Amino acid sequence: MNEDIYNTLSRKIIGACIEVHRxxxxxxxxxxxxxxxxxxxxxxxxxxxxxxxLPVIYKGQMLNKTFVMDIVVEELIVLELKAVQTLIxxxxxxxxxxxxxxQMKLGLLINFNVELLRDGIHRKINGKLTE
Numbered sequence: 001m002n003e004d005i006y007n008t009l010s011r012k013i014i015g016a017c018i019e020v021h022r023x024x025x026x027x028x029x030x031x032x033x034x035x036x037x038x039x040x041x042x043x044x045x046x047x048x049x050x051x052x053x054l055p056v057i058y059k060g061q062m063l064n065k066t067f068v069m070d071i072v073v074e075e076l077i078v079l080e081l082k083a084v085q086t087l088i089x090x091x092x093x094x095x096x097x098x099x100x101x102x103q104m105k106l107g108l109l110i111n112f113n114v115e116l117l118r119d120g121i122h123r124k125i126n127g128k129l130t131e
Contacts, residue, residue, distance in 0.1 A: 006076065006106050009046075013073055014121060016040035017110055021117040030083040033112045034070055037081070047074050054102055069098050078107040082120075087111050092122065099126035 020036045034050065041048045053066040071079040080095040087109070095109045105127060111120035 009074060009077055010106065010108065010123065012044055012046065013041065013077060013079065013108060016044060017112075017121065018117050021112055024112075026083075026113045026115065028083060028112070030081050030112070033083060034081050037079070038071060041071075041073060048072075049075075054098065057101075067098060067101065069102065076104065076106065078102065078104055080107060080109045082109070082111040083113045084111060085113060087122070092124070095122075095124045096126065099124060
């Protein structure tokens with residue numbers, strides 16, 4: 001996968017996030033933003049999976065526990081959505097952990113509870129985007 005594909009896709013995702021934020025503003029539940037963002041992304045013709053379960057594998061063993069990623073777009077980009085007053089370091093770590101465990105390269109941590117959405121978007125890269 002080359003970097004241009006990731007960049008093009010992430011621009012579309014960010015555009016959809018901006019559209020949702022422009023329409024709804026801040027102050028709603030994360031689940032509302034997830035629903036609206038999935039609608040916008042699907043409208044753009046993107047393949048969207050919601051509430052994607054990620055099995056916990058510990059020392060080579062799959063355990064009876066899963067993590068849940070909010071949205072995965074085109075099987076390439078993990079979206080971790082928040083609607084909080086302030087992101088904490090754990091939110092960033094969580095997104096990176098999802099990327100590592102899913103063996104994916106790019107994630108976006110998006111906090112919709114901000115005045116300007118650009119202040120709520122954080123790009124996370126697991127390794128290099130090119131293989």
